[in-house]
Amino acid sequence: MRALSRLLTLLVAGFLVSCAAPGGGGGIGRDAWGHRPGPKGFRTVVIDAGHGGSDSGARSHATGAMEKDLALDMARRVKGELPGWRVVLLRDGDYFIDLDERVGMANRHGDAVLVSLHFNHGPSHLSGPETFYWRVDSHGLATRIQRNLASAIPDEHGNRGLVRRRLRLTRNPEIPCVLVECGYLSNSAEARRIENGAYRASLARAIAAAIKEQSAHGDAGTGPLPPPINAPMSRPTDAPE
Numbered sequence: 001m002r003a004l005s006r007l008l009t010l011l012v013a014g015f016l017v018s019c020a021a022p023g024g025g026g027g028i029g030r031d032a033w034g035h036r037p038g039p040k041g042f043r044t045v046v047i048d049a050g051h052g053g054s055d056s057g058a059r060s061h062a063t064g065a066m067e068k069d070l071a072l073d074m075a076r077r078v079k080g081e082l083p084g085w086r087v088v089l090l091r092d093g094d095y096f097i098d099l100d101e102r103v104g105m106a107n108r109h110g111d112a113v114l115v116s117l118h119f120n121h122g123p124s125h126l127s128g129p130e131t132f133y134w135r136v137d138s139h140g141l142a143t144r145i146q147r148n149l150a151s152a153i154p155d156e157h158g159n160r161g162l163v164r165r166r167l168r169l170t171r172n173p174e175i176p177c178v179l180v181e182c183g184y185l186s187n188s189a190e191a192r193r194i195e196n197g198a199y200r201a202s203l204a205r206a207i208a209a210a211i212k213e214q215s216a217h218g219d220a221g222t223g224p225l226p227p228p229i230n231a232p233m234s235r236p237t238d239a240p241e
Contacts, residue, residue, distance in 0.1 A: 026038070026039065026040070026137070026218070027039035027040075027137035027176050028040075028041065028042060028110075028111050029110045029111060030107060030110050030174035030175055031137070031174055031175075032174055033135070033228070033230070034134075034135025034136055034137040034138065034174075034176065035135075035136050035137075035228035036136060036137045037136075037137060037140075037218065037219050037225065038136075038137045038138065038139060038140030038141055038176060038214060038218055038219040038222075039111075039113060039137065039141075039176050039214065039215070039218070040214070040215065040216075040217065040218030040219075041215060042111050042112060042113060042215050043085055043086060043111070043215065044085070044086040044087075044088065044109055044111055044112035044113075045078075045082060045085060045086070045087050045088070045112060045113055045115060045211055046088045046090065046105075046106045046109055046112050046113070046114045046115070046175070047075045047078055047079060047087060047088065047089050047090065047114075047115050047116075047117065048075070048090040048091075048102055048106070048114060048115070048116035048117065048169065049068075049071040049072040049074070049075035049089065049090065049091050049092075049117055050067065050068070050071040050116055050117060050118040050119075051067055051068035051071060051096070051118075052068045052071075052072070052091050052093075052094055052095050052096045052097065053068075053094060053095040053096030054096055055068065055096050056068050057071070057118065057119070058119055058120065058121035058185045058186070059121075059185065060185040060186070060188075060191040060194075060195075061186075061188075061191075062188040062191040062192060063185075063191050063192060063194075063195045065185065065191065065194065065195055067118060067119045067121075067185060068094065069094070070119050070182075070185075070194060070200070071117045071118055071119065072091065072092075072093075072094070073197075073200060074117045074182060074200060074203065074204055074207075075089055075091075075092075075117055076089070076092075077200060077201055077203075077204035078115070078117070078204045078207050078208050078211075080204070081204050081205055081207075081208030081209075082208050082211065082212075086112075088109060088112075090102050090105050090106070099168045099169065099236075100168065100172075100236075102116075102168075102169065103168060103169065103172045103173050106173045106174075106175060106177065107173060107174045107175070109175065110175070112175050113138075113141055113175060113176045113177065113178075113211065113214070114169070114173050114175055114176070114177035114178070115141075115145075115177075115178055115180060115207065115211070116169045116177070116178070116179040116180065117180055117182065117207075118179060118180065118181050118182065119181060119182050119183055119184070119185050119194065120159075120181040120182075120183065120184045120185065120186070121184065121185055121186045122184060122186055123158075123186070124186050124187055124188070125157060125158055125187070126157060126158045126159055126184050126186070126187060127155065127156050127157045127158070127159065127183065127184050127187040127189065127190040128150070128153060128155070128156025128157065128158075128159035128161075128183065128184070128190075129146065129149035129150065129153065129156070129159065129180065129181060129182055129183055129203075130146070130159050130160050130161060130162075130163055130180075130181040131143075131145045131146035131149070131161075131162055131163070131178055131179070131180050131181070132163045132164075132165045132167060132170050132178065132179040132180075132181070133162075133163075133164060133165075133170055133177070133178045133179075134164060134165060134166050134167070134170040134171045134177075134229075134231075135170070135171070135176060135177065136225050136226055136227075136228050137176045138170065138176040138177055138178050139219070139222065139225055139226055140214055140218065140219035140222040140225075141176055141178055141210065141211070141214045142162060142178045143162060143222040143223065144210035144211075144213050144214055144222060145178060145180055145206075145207055145210040145211075146161055146162045147210070148206035148207065148209055148210045149180070149182070149203060149206050149207065151206070152202050152203060152205070152206040153183070153193075153203075154193070159184070164226060166231050166234050166238070167179060167234050167238075168233075168234040168235075168236075168238075170234075171231065171233060171234045172233050172234055180207065182194070182200075182203050183203075
């Protein structure tokens with residue numbers, strides 16, 4: 001049985017690599033595992049503004065800004081950078097939606113990608129964006145977003161960059177999905193930049209550009225696909241998101 005399982009894993013990995021040739025693209029429609037190349041040719045984007053309502057998320061000691069408000073502002077800005085696209089905001093006001101409900105809402109849309117927007121908190125010396133993904137078909141979009149955000153900011157320090165992590169909004173949706181931490185509110189200098197609307201507009205343009213690039217080119221130029229991992233759904237008992 002172990003030999004058969006290993007053989008099946010190698011066959012799946014080989015298929016993914018063969019599909020990931022320049023110009024390749026797939027990932028259209030819902031899929032429970034996402035062991036496939038990233039999407040190409042999609043025109044629907046589901047945007048999740050993290051937290052909301054009684055869940056304020058992180059808070060900056062330097063500016064007093066709350067993550068829930070900044071995330072919603074970013075969601076609206078990214079939508080504004082995608083004219084002519086079908087953009088679905090999971091929340092468009094200050095109210096809370098359970099994470100599992102957000103997954104269910106995203107799953108109503110087939111030929112789409114999900115982008116969940118957040119701001120980070122941690123040791124005060126850390127700064128810069130981080131992009132999380134889990135599914136194989138989300139790697140290309142995550143790579144593009146992280147690459148574009150890193151190019152749009154003046155500096156970064158000690159951040160993790162592109163991260164493969166099993167979360168409810170990176171593992172459980174049935175469409176390609178990424179979670180974006182747009183910067184550290186716990187870093188005073190970065191928090192003050194984030195407070196500036198023009199700076200947030202530049203972040204939104206970078207994210208929207210990555211979405212457009214993924215739709216136009218699929219995974220081409222984003223490097224080899226990661227191996228598939230048959231991990232269970234993420235649950236509330238997992239590490240905090």
